[in-house]
Amino acid sequence: MRQYFPLCIFLALVVLIQLVTQITETAFYLTQLTMSAYYSLLIIGLCTIMGYAGQISLGHAGFFAIGGYLSAGLTTHNLQPFADTGITSLLDKAGLLVSSKDLYGDTLLTVHPWIACIVAISTAVIIALVLGGPVLKLKGHYLAMATLGFGIIIFRIAMATPYFGEADGLSGVPSFTLLPGITVSGDFGARIINYYIAWGTVLIGMLLLINLVNSRMGRALSALHGSEEAAQAMGVNTARAKLLTFVLSAAYAALAGVLLTHYNGSIGPGEAGVMKSVRYVAIVAIGGMAHLWGALIIGTLLNFMSMRGLFGSYDDAVFGIILILIMLFAPQGLLRLHIWKHIQKIKPKKHGTA
């Protein structure tokens, strides 16, 4: 039960922050907090594969982009001109398409956001499976380079494909009604509900991952992180454990991409950029690698600050510098610096160990 205690604090904090912004009339912060939540969803997934399984990925912006771009493409491209062709009419009859009116009163026929979302995430999962099989056999630098290569490919595809809007990206992405009354959209009036949708998603995501790392599977991950050969000798199927975690983290990234794109109403190639992947890796490192809460807190803080423009035009440079400093002075992550231990000593001791 004790591992769920932080979740309750987390929930309370989410509510508290919303109430404070309401009272102080600073609700405009909620927009960046909502966006931070979606990035944090990616980051906790990455934390599982990096921190717990010990496999570095410099390609997670790629999975985010696969999610975002596919759902944006499917929900914005008008299928009306093809309405009479076999496949389109079949999809339409199956109820997988929605029609709406654009600004000029013309009919738009597009893929239903739910269907787009499922297609986007399934695609990311399949690509992760295909990529992960061979790539996860690599170690250390080689794995980093292979995933980096994957990230670059996705970025190039986004930049070069007319369907994905090339350098401009895609805009006019419609809102996404998850359940009646619960709609992901950037509408001014839907700000508060979207804040809760985003953090609710993160909460569920955290709950799943906390269970995962405390399960038999989690033990297998920490074993293969320690020594792959010894883990095998203990009867851990290391290849499968790595692949499953990689695919799960890719699915988290893709879901984050889908939801953030519907929230923003647009996506651009910057989201697929390699610097984004580096940023995510930096955040996980700062949070302390195998530390889901650390990754979540640092991810939220840094993304929030970045989106508030606190780092100015040096945005990417700041993340680079932070990464260097962390590797030099706190390779265990900020939250594990000795200062904290001293603070804990001052506090009265609680029973049990962490």
Add this chain to the structure above:
Amino acid sequence: MLKIKNLEAGYGKLRVLKRISMHIDTGEIVTIIGANGAGKTTLLYTIAGMIKATAGEISLYNQNIIRTNPESIVAAGCSLVPEGRQMFSTLSVKENLVLGGYVQRKQKVDQKEELQKIYDIFPVLKEREDQLAGTLSGGEQQMLAMGRALMAHPKLIMMDEPSTGLAPLIVKDIFAIINRLRDAGNTVLLVEQNAKAALAIADRGYVLETGKIILQGPAEDLLNNQDVQRAYLGRDVSTEGAQCELD
């Protein structure tokens, strides 16, 4: 309990094991001695299913396990204590042991009781229960590696050079424990470069040279064999001390 016939295995194009045949009976301590690069580790990895054999047969309790995956081999009662201990160094001693019982999921086992059994064999591990495995001494790490393998309830336990890098006194402890494991009903396959100490506790031995078994027989015969003495015992000055202690 274990029978190997004409086994061949290697890495990619490199053929390391060449037509190996050997057997181990229940309750025996069998040792494999050989120089660096002879293929001892490769042989153990192949038995454990971590390297796929390219030809030949391995049968465990008359079951062919040549295509069986490592998980199932551990579950079938054959565990490996890998060379160089291979701790999960960022985890505690206790967590390392718990991971050793990874395959024991079907039968609900009482973990406390399981751990206590290991602590009875290795009391020092009890004292270090919450210490990180990476901070243990070499001897303690070797004990942890053995304890971790025992958590899977192996019937056949394979040890890859448990004496490497340990002081003679500790080597003596480790070998005494191996002896006790056998007395408790385990079967042991012991790979060693410390030929003298290994042959002293083993029932039978095999000599492996560049992937081939060149000699085999009762341990005593091997100890008295001139070739073995010249190649594996004569030069082994560093371990002479351990041997004296054992006698």
